Amino acid sequence: MGSDVSDFNLFSRNENGISERTINRLRQYSCILDTLEGAGNCNVSSSEIAKIAGVKSGLVRKDLCRFGGFGRPSVGYNISYLRKQIHNILGLNEEKLVALVGEKILQYEPSLTKRLAANNYRINMIFTFDSTNFEPDINHIPIDSASDISKLIKNAGIKFAIISEFTADCQSVVDRLVSGGVKAILNLAPNVITVPDGVAIRHIDIPGELIALSFKCSNKFDIIDNDAV
Amino acid sequence: MGSDVSDFNLFSRNENGISERTINRLRQYSCILDTLEGAGNCNVSSSEIAKIAGVKSGLVRKDLCRFGGFGRPSVGYNISYLRKQIHNILGLNEEKLVALVGEKILQYEPSLTKRLAANNYRINMIFTFDSTNFEPDINHIPIDSASDISKLIKNAGIKFAIISEFTADCQSVVDRLVSGGVKAILNLAPNVITVPDGVAIRHIDIPGELIALSFKCSNKFDIIDNDAV
DNA sequence: TAGATTGTTAATCGATTAACAATC
């Protein structure tokens, strides 16, 4: 039942001392640089990035400085160079193999494969729970039944898994993914699952997101909460 | 282009001075209490909750104490009472109306309606982009074309929206949702969208989640990062 | 050179933890 810990533990630092907040901001900067580069710009200052990102310029410099001196005083940062460096930090330059558990999401969201590929995540194995599905592959990605997971994962050297479909024995699927060597699991299904230490997991829960959202726009604790700013 | 700000700005306090971290922990406590209540327990101590949640017991007490004294010294917290109080804090006791933009997700994940209902979120309007879809409703929820959004939303008094499908003119849909009075938008589609101040938005981005996850299990910055613990 | 902007240190702010008096 330690399961939910990782789902909610969004704020921990990893072994590298880099907080998830920093990683999220780096993603955001990367996104901003994409736009700026697309618009044909060449250099950008920390204040410009900060303004778009909605943070202070010092924080942008601090975040970047942590990984090396990418800028030049009075000039700023070279956009395409900085973009490459951030991609490097985020590991977007290496191909990462992903196992997809549940194939239906690809019908619902056909662009997923391409969106993952844009970040160098490649789905190279699909597991199905649908025993009536005898298609051998989707877009040349082989479909297997969930029984041989562990061995197939291990042979392919897959480190990432996306669980996209509810199944009663979800935990046993997870166990087999983990024993096959998977190190990070993104769970889109409503199942509550547990993983051993050393395996990262994140559970996307739509009702939960709505609850959190509703707080962003509520003010019903004006009275009850004495500490309120 | 201020758009991404809210997507990444997960860590802000809301107007009530309650941080999203606190809300997330309350959700987690609620979840834990469900389990404990299901197992037939009656009282629980902050240390027991803390152990399951993976936090310190003082933090559990502090989180709860912020909203009122729900416990009794030497006894602990009455599970069903505390559960009700947390539900109350999270607003799970009031019905909240939700507009669903894009109907395909209900085929992909039929349990969504029920999972939302368990938290008192009721989808009571569906907008489709599929002009070949002439079904009048899904499970008695009317399906409308996206053209009359604003008026329909306003008349129904809907405050929440889930955007679940890519569409080229996503921003105009958002604008019409907002002008219809929607205050919180959960975006599952890859579109980048912007909302005015006072409207909360959260973008679920699968590749982004994988990037963040990959950091939880990586240690490639052992060398580069001098501040590392 | 003068102006701009970086990298980095010190100050501040907020969140968590430790500790303990109050109380059941």
Added chain:
DNA sequence: TAGATTGTTAATCGATTAACAATC
């Protein structure tokens, strides 16, 4: 009463901001 556990305050820890010398 003695033991347990709450509610809450003070201490600590970590993240952000302000400020500024270095440098282009």
